[in-house]
Amino acid sequence: MIRSIVSSAVAGLAGFAVTKAVLSSKLRRHEKVVRTNHAGNDVSLVEGPAVTAGLLAGSVLIEDPRQRAATLLATAVAGGLGGVDDFLESGDSKGLRGHLSALAHGEITTGAIKVTGIPLASLAAAAILRTGTRKHGVLGLGHQPEHDSWLSTAGDIIVTGGVIAGTANLFNLLDLRPGRALKAGLLTLAFTDHERRISWAPAAAIAGSSAAAWADDLDGEIMLGDTGANALGAAIGTVLSETASPKQRAAILAVLVGLTLLSEKVSFTSVIESTPGLREIDAFGREVV
Numbered sequence: 001m002i003r004s005i006v007s008s009a010v011a012g013l014a015g016f017a018v019t020k021a022v023l024s025s026k027l028r029r030h031e032k033v034v035r036t037n038h039a040g041n042d043v044s045l046v047e048g049p050a051v052t053a054g055l056l057a058g059s060v061l062i063e064d065p066r067q068r069a070a071t072l073l074a075t076a077v078a079g080g081l082g083g084v085d086d087f088l089e090s091g092d093s094k095g096l097r098g099h100l101s102a103l104a105h106g107e108i109t110t111g112a113i114k115v116t117g118i119p120l121a122s123l124a125a126a127a128i129l130r131t132g133t134r135k136h137g138v139l140g141l142g143h144q145p146e147h148d149s150w151l152s153t154a155g156d157i158i159v160t161g162g163v164i165a166g167t168a169n170l171f172n173l174l175d176l177r178p179g180r181a182l183k184a185g186l187l188t189l190a191f192t193d194h195e196r197r198i199s200w201a202p203a204a205a206i207a208g209s210s211a212a213a214w215a216d217d218l219d220g221e222i223m224l225g226d227t228g229a230n231a232l233g234a235a236i237g238t239v240l241s242e243t244a245s246p247k248q249r250a251a252i253l254a255v256l257v258g259l260t261l262l263s264e265k266v267s268f269t270s271v272i273e274s275t276p277g278l279r280e281i282d283a284f285g286r287e288v289v
Contacts, residue, residue, distance in 0.1 A: 004063060004196045011058035011201040015208030019054030022046065023213065023222065032087060035223075038176065043220060045086055048227025051209045052079035055235050058205020063197040070125035071202055071238045077121035078168045079231030081114040086225045118230060119165040122237070126160035129242060159249050160241045166256030167237030168230045173263050175229040178286045179218040180272075182210045185232055187281075192243055199239050206235055218286040 027033060028046045037043040055075050062068035089110050130153055175181040189203050209232075216222045224232065241249055272278045 001196070004200055007061045007063060008200040008204040011061035012204035012208035014061065015054040015058035015205035016212045017054075017208075018057040019050045019209040019212035022050035022053055023216065028222070035225075037220060037223065039220065041220060044222045045225040045227065047213050047217060047222035048079070048082065048086060048225040048229070048231070050222075051213055051224060051228040052076075052083075052231040054209030054212060055079075055202075055205050055231055058208060059202055059235065061205070062201040066128050067198040067202075067238070067242055070128040070242075071235060073128070074122055074125040074164050074168075074234040074238050075231050078118050078234035079227050081117045081121075082172070082226035082228070082230035085110045085114045086227050114226065114230070115169075118168055118234070119161065122165035122168070122234070123157060123161035125164055125238060126157045126241065129238075130157045130160055156246060156249075159246070159253050162253045163241040163244075163249055163256065164234055164237035166253060166260065167240065168233035170256055170259055171224075171233030171236070172226055172229040173260075173268060175224045176269055177282065178220045178223070179214070179284075180282055181224055181229050181232060182214060182217055183281060183284070185236055186210055188236055189239070192239060195243055198242050202235055202239050206232065206239075214285075220286070 023046060025046075027049070028044050030046075033045045034042050035045055052075065056072060056079075059068060059071045059075060062071060171181050171184065174184050185206055189206060192199065192203075194200060194203060213222065213224075213228075217224070240252060244252060272282050
């Protein structure tokens with residue numbers, strides 16, 4: 001227990017310190033990372049690399065070796081491919097449907113690379129978590145017993161990979177207003193059933209990185225972009241996939257698929273701004289523009 005408390009505290013401090021260090025660097029105002037936000041103001045995308053670096057630094061402290069490997073893999077690939085789309089963007093396709101449509105027509109865009117690469121990395125991370133005989137999870141159902149069929153294990157890998165990739169995509173969809181994705185991340189962790197060896201350290205890393213970026217993100221000076229939003233979502237998705245039972249993972253995946261499909265038709269911002277409760281949470285800490 002003491003070891004877990006110490007490693008989690010160090011993970012949180014590492015996430016905070018590394019994120020803050022990157023945010024304070026000269027990279028922050030480099031012309032290649034400055035974009036125009038929804039309000040027409042200059043905003044720096046440095047938050048994405050900063051938060052990704054913080055998440056990775058903190059995740060090194062995860063006690064469980066499989067959870068550590070899966071989290072590092074999913075977070076690094078999601079953040080890296082998000083960075084490719086942020087800083088080397090090609091093509092004008094938007095949204096999941098647009099990227100897949102471009103790919104179907106033989107156009108390989110940075111967005112298409114991201115929407116195929118992140119699911120593949122998520123499946124690889126899921127395979128790390130779901131193969132073998134280790135039994136973890138709050139409900140003792142985090143892994144399939146040795147006698148389970150190959151088909152059952154393969155199905156659980158697909159569902160787990162879907163949760164990780166789907167969460168990465170959802171947080172990217174949420175990163176449209178200052179602080180929104182960070183708030184969603186912290187609220188998700190607050191309502192998650194945690195298990196000491198697998199979720200304390202990554203949750204602390206997420207909290208530490210979010211705290212380091214919080215004030216500037218809410219002020220609209222920096223934003224996660226695809227880099228940070230995908231990395232944050234992948235890290236949270238890995239926590240969710242390992243602290244939930246198989247039925248809970250299936251339910252989470254169904255919700256993620258539903259929200260992704262809904263995003264192609266409905267503006268999340270419009271829904272949030274027209275819904276009491278969500279509107280106040282979204283506006284908390286920042287000036288509504």
